[in-house]
Amino acid sequence: MLQGVPGFVKPLILHGMRRTISKPEQSRFAPVYEGETAMKNIVGFKEPEAAYLVVATSDGRVVWTSHAPASDTDFAELRKAVSALLR
Numbered sequence: 341m342l343q344g345v346p347g348f349v350k351p352l353i354l355h356g357m358r359r360t361i362s363k364p365e366q367s368r369f370a371p372v373y374e375g376e377t378a379m380k381n382i383v384g385f386k387e388p389e390a391a392y393l394v395v396a397t398s399d400g401r402v403v404w405t406s407h408a409p410a411s412d413t414d415f416a417e418l419r420k421a422v423s424a425l426l427r
Contacts (some may be wrong), residue, residue, distance in 0.1 A: 343376040383407060395421050 342350055354371060361369060372379060379385075383392045383405050395404040395418065404421035406414050 341372050341376050341379060343372070343374050393418075395425070397425065 342353065345353065350373075357369070357371070358366060379394075382402055383394060384407070385392065387407065390407045392407040393405065394402055396402045403425065404418055406418070408414060
């Protein structure tokens with residue numbers, strides 16, 4: 341979420357993100373510049389320090405979300421959601 345980030349800082353943040361993400365994976369990440377409130381509602385935002393993971397279709401339909409500590413159950417649900425999208 342980059343809404344509210346000053347314009348001159350955004351390129352620095354994006355450059356840093358690109359450096360840490362491999363080239364093949366970069367097409368799978370999408371910086372978000374607006375709609376922060378809507379996204380927070382979608383993921384059930386409550387914990388500012390937590391990492392929120394969202395899997396969505398190309399048209400924006402959310403198919404899976406989590407912000408809980410990683411668990412085997414969450415991983416199985418994530419795999420199921422991604423597998424369904426790949427079919």
